Amino acid sequence: MVKFLITCDPGLEDIAEMEIKEIFPNAKVSKFFNFQGKLLVEIDGNYEKLFNLHSIHHIIKLKKEFYLEKPTMDEIRKVLEKIDIEEMKNVETFRVTSQRYGNHEFTSIDMQKTAGEIFLEKYKKKVSLKNFDLNIRFDLIGNFGYVGIQLTKDSLYKRFKKIFNHPAAIKATLAYGMIRLANIKDGEFFLDPMCGSGTIVLEAASLYKNRIKIFAGDINQNYVEKAKENAKVNGLDEFIEFKQIDATKLEEYFTSVDKIVTNPPYGVKIAKRKDLKGFYWKFLESVSKVLSKEGRAVIINLRADMFRNIILRLKTFKIVHERVVESGGIFPHIFVLERIQ
Numbered sequence: 001m002v003k004f005l006i007t008c009d010p011g012l013e014d015i016a017e018m019e020i021k022e023i024f025p026n027a028k029v030s031k032f033f034n035f036q037g038k039l040l041v042e043i044d045g046n047y048e049k050l051f052n053l054h055s056i057h058h059i060i061k062l063k064k065e066f067y068l069e070k071p072t073m074d075e076i077r078k079v080l081e082k083i084d085i086e087e088m089k090n091v092e093t094f095r096v097t098s099q100r101y102g103n104h105e106f107t108s109i110d111m112q113k114t115a116g117e118i119f120l121e122k123y124k125k126k127v128s129l130k131n132f133d134l135n136i137r138f139d140l141i142g143n144f145g146y147v148g149i150q151l152t153k154d155s156l157y158k159r160f161k162k163i164f165n166h167p168a169a170i171k172a173t174l175a176y177g178m179i180r181l182a183n184i185k186d187g188e189f190f191l192d193p194m195c196g197s198g199t200i201v202l203e204a205a206s207l208y209k210n211r212i213k214i215f216a217g218d219i220n221q222n223y224v225e226k227a228k229e230n231a232k233v234n235g236l237d238e239f240i241e242f243k244q245i246d247a248t249k250l251e252e253y254f255t256s257v258d259k260i261v262t263n264p265p266y267g268v269k270i271a272k273r274k275d276l277k278g279f280y281w282k283f284l285e286s287v288s289k290v291l292s293k294e295g296r297a298v299i300i301n302l303r304a305d306m307f308r309n310i311i312l313r314l315k316t317f318k319i320v321h322e323r324v325v326e327s328g329g330i331f332p333h334i335f336v337l338e339r340i341q
């Protein structure tokens with residue numbers, strides 16, 4: 001068994017675990033100190049397929065775990081000096097990256113520096129903080145130390161090439177989580193009526209290709225065009241139809257939609273929307289006119305109380321699931337709605 005520390009979106013650990021077990025049925029997945037956004041994963045055999053997962057950010061292959069009664073820098077140095085990192089033999093440059101949680105008499109920068117000096121001395125390779133061939137991770141959580149190799153350079157959520165990035169774009173991993181919550185079946189009609197740069201439809205297209213019908217819209221024609229270009233550079237444009245639409249008038253464009261997955265404006269990041277409540281109300285009213293009988297709408301937003309209130313007053317939907325996630329330092333809620341039959 002090879003052990004990995006895997007990071008994901010805080011709040012979507014269960015979805016990451018589900019995806020990992022679909023690809024690696026014998027994997028052992030557990031929490032890492034109850035931290036959100038971190039999982040310990042043990043895998044037998046070839047782990048290359050970890051890189052194809054849609055729900056995770058970083059993959060760290062663990063080499064050594066240790067416990068120190070008194071984690072002083074001297075004690076740490078003694079442990080690090082004994083660790084063999086065979087991967088260092090085949091590289092020219094390396095760096096050490098550290099995270100530290102708890103009370104210590106040193107910072108994570110001190111940890112990086114000390115570990116860097118030890119491995120430099122031992123393997124005689126150059127340190128390069130930016131253009132490194134190997135990223136050694138050395139983390140400390142209270143009295144527990146972890147040394148490993150970070151196999152991902154960029155986070156895996158950056159999987160799409162984007163010629164244009166919307167200022168309020170979400171991560172592809174979050175889009176994946178929302179799509180999983182929509183419980184899509186082959187042949188369904190899928191819509192993101194506020195697509196921005198297209199993250200959600202790109203994710204849907206990369207997962208389902210033409211097994212479903214995917215439609216993307218936005219009120220801003222410029223975003224519609226840019227999202228289309230994003231789809232093109234990723235070779236996904238043939239699976240998505242794009243059009244300028246108003247999400248508060250969906251019934252003007254569609255008769256029946258099976259799954260709506262969307263990230264409406266939160267009303268905070270770009271311009272503060274004066275009438276966010278009125279906008280959400282009109283949007284949800286419009287969703288209730290087009291959502292099919294067995295349909296689902298998965299909507300992420302920051303104003304959970306307000307959103308819940310609208311749902312209760314509209315009396316057309318029930319909230320079948322709600323959860324909080326972390327996204328760019330804020331904590332929006334994902335709501336999953338179904339029709340009240």
Ligand SMILES: C[S@@+](CC[C@H](N)C(=O)[O-])C[C@H]1O[C@@H](n2cnc3c(N)ncnc32)[C@H](O)[C@@H]1O
Binds near residue numbers: 199
């Ligand atoms: C938060 S952004 C979506 C970002 C997107 N998820 C991404 O990753 O790029 C919200 C989008 O809703 C669009 N929007 C706002 N009001 C709309 C309306 N009435 N109809 C359709 N789109 C609307 C905005 O133009 C904006 O692109």
